[in-house]
Amino acid sequence: xxxxxxxxxxxxxxxxxxxxxxxxxxxxxxxxxxxxxxxxxxxxxxxxxxxxxxxxxxxxxxxxxxxxxxxxxxxxxxxxxxxxxxxxxxxxxxxxxxxxxxxxxxxxxxxxxxxxxxxxxxxxxxxxxxxxxxxxxxxxxxxxxxxxxxxxxxxxxxxxxxxxxxxxxxxxxxxxxxxxxxxxxxxxxxxxxxxxxxxxxxxx
Amino acid sequence: xxxxxxxxxxxxxxxxxxxxxxxxxxxxxxxxxxxxxxxxxxxxxxxxxxxxxxxxxxxxxxxxxxxxxxxxxxxxxxxxxxxxxxxxxxxxxxxxxxxxxxxxxxxxxxxxxxxxxxxxxxxxxxxxxxxxxxxxxxxxxxxxxxxxxxxxxxxxxxxxxxxxxxxxxxxxxxxxxxxxxxxxxxxxxxxxxxxxxxxxxxxxxxxxxxxxxxxxxxxxxxxxxxxxxxxxxxxxxxxxxxxxxxxxxxxxxxxxxxxxxxxxxxx
Numbered sequence: 001x002x003x004x005x006x007x008x009x010x011x012x013x014x015x016x017x018x019x020x021x022x023x024x025x026x027x028x029x030x031x032x033x034x035x036x037x038x039x040x041x042x043x044x045x046x047x048x049x050x051x052x053x054x055x056x057x058x059x060x061x062x063x064x065x066x067x068x069x070x071x072x073x074x075x076x077x078x079x080x081x082x083x084x085x086x087x088x089x090x091x092x093x094x095x096x097x098x099x100x101x102x103x104x105x106x107x108x109x110x111x112x113x114x115x116x117x118x119x120x121x122x123x124x125x126x127x128x129x130x131x132x133x134x135x136x137x138x139x140x141x142x143x144x145x146x147x148x149x150x151x152x153x154x155x156x157x158x159x160x161x162x163x164x165x166x167x168x169x170x171x172x173x174x175x176x177x178x179x180x181x182x183x184x185x186x187x188x189x190x191x192x193x194x195x196x197x198x199x200x201x202x203x204x
Numbered sequence: 205x206x207x208x209x210x211x212x213x214x215x216x217x218x219x220x221x222x223x224x225x226x227x228x229x230x231x232x233x234x235x236x237x238x239x240x241x242x243x244x245x246x247x248x249x250x251x252x253x254x255x256x257x258x259x260x261x262x263x264x265x266x267x268x269x270x271x272x273x274x275x276x277x278x279x280x281x282x283x284x285x286x287x288x289x290x291x292x293x294x295x296x297x298x299x300x301x302x303x304x305x306x307x308x309x310x311x312x313x314x315x316x317x318x319x320x321x322x323x324x325x326x327x328x329x330x331x332x333x334x335x336x337x338x339x340x341x342x343x344x345x346x347x348x349x350x351x352x353x354x355x356x357x358x359x360x361x362x363x364x365x366x367x368x369x370x371x372x373x374x375x376x377x378x379x380x381x382x383x384x385x386x387x388x389x390x391x392x393x394x395x396x397x398x399x400x401x402x403x404x405x406x407x408x409x410x411x412x413x414x415x416x417x418x419x420x421x422x423x424x425x426x427x428x429x430x431x432x433x434x435x436x437x438x439x440x441x442x443x444x445x446x447x448x449x450x451x452x453x454x455x456x457x458x459x460x461x462x463x464x465x466x467x468x469x470x471x
Contacts (some may be wrong), residue, residue, distance in 0.1 A: 100299075
């Protein structure tokens with residue numbers, strides 16, 4: 001019946017009642033998606049949305065050879081409020097108005113790292129989207145945050161390689177006659193299953 | 205889809221149709237791990253007249269029970285406050301690792317020492333395979349629920365003994381009961397941490413009703429024969445440290461047995 005000690009940053013995040021940052025658009029990496037889907041036992045399309053991107057990006061996937069490219073984001077909850085962006089699909093709201101992330105430790109790395117990011121080699125705090133406090137580097141464990149930000153970047157690069165492989169398959173007609181978003185989600189799960197098996201094999 | 209089929213994945217009916225009862229350990233676990241005040245996720249309601257379980261807030265007041273809150277204003281058939289409602293009809297518990305005992309054992313109940321499926325379970329027919337229902341972990345979870353319920357009854361009995369000494373017409377706020385719960389379960393968690401995994405497993409597996417006179421006599425000479433009894437005595441010692449001005453109350457299960465006997469129809 002232990003309660004694991006939390007970092008100061010985690011305590012601040014948990015104590016924040018409004019969790020305004022959870023209304024931002026969250027772009028997860030493929031590994032985030034795989035981690036969440038496998039932890040919850042739900043297909044990725046049940047918690048993701050995909051949207052066309054007009055600008056060329058390395059993390060954008062295709063579904064045909066028309067040139068249209070798409071990106072993914074965590075889905076939002078249906079909301080009648082129009083003045084504020086709708087909250088993340090994983091955000092829980094208690095009766096007294098506090099908010100909690102239903103993913104806990106499985107939330108995307110981008111969420112875990114917020115508001116820290118690496119600019120060059122410098123760890124910076126970019127608390128745009130946060131309304132509960134003025135963040136300071138004194139609030140965070142700098143070494144831990146640097147490692148987290150570096151992991152975010154590494155997983156983003158890994159995802160780009162996974163997307164590029166998918167795009168080559170679609171372009172070559174090897175992803176089926178009419179690949180759709182569900183097929184792309186399936187591809188992500190299979191690919192990261194294989195990568196995870198490789199990780200395990202590497203450790204053994 | 206490559207995700208393996210799971211009867212609960214697109215159902216979540218049990219998270220919508222039931223009132224989920226809570227015991228003190230549930231409240232402590234959710235509150236400390238989610239850093240949420242009990243008022244954020246607990247609703248309390250008066251037990252029907254004649255009930256013998258529950259906590260009082262006033263010496264002459266009703267007995268109350270606790271349940272998980274629902275989304276929005278409380279209504280029996282609303283979704284649980286912690287239910288994540290995803291796309292495609294999928295839903296998931298947002299505090300799965302910290303969910304209450306009642307959710308952990310669902311849809312099973314204990315019957316003659318065995319774990320059997322509830323006949324009134326809300327699960328669609330055939331949702332559970334016989335292999336899943338035969339999983340031995342159900343028995344462990346049911347045992348743990350019994351243990352948590354018995355200890356909660358002791359915790360509440362201590363609180364009620366304190367409330368009973370208040371002047372008539374006065375009472376205590378619910379927030380004070382919650383504070384007591386979090387304090388006493390912090391002490392009980394510290395007690396649990398003194399046990400290694402194997403010892404705790406033996407305590408849970410052997411959990412039973414309160415001792416008979418024969419059990420007590422046997423336990424004096426063979427303390428390891430009744431690990432649950434030894435644990436209960438230590439738990440009662442933790443609980444009885446609270447409100448030292450209040451005389452130690454008798455074990456709740458004995459009191460309940462007497463009350464039930466009084467209410468039992470005579471032949």
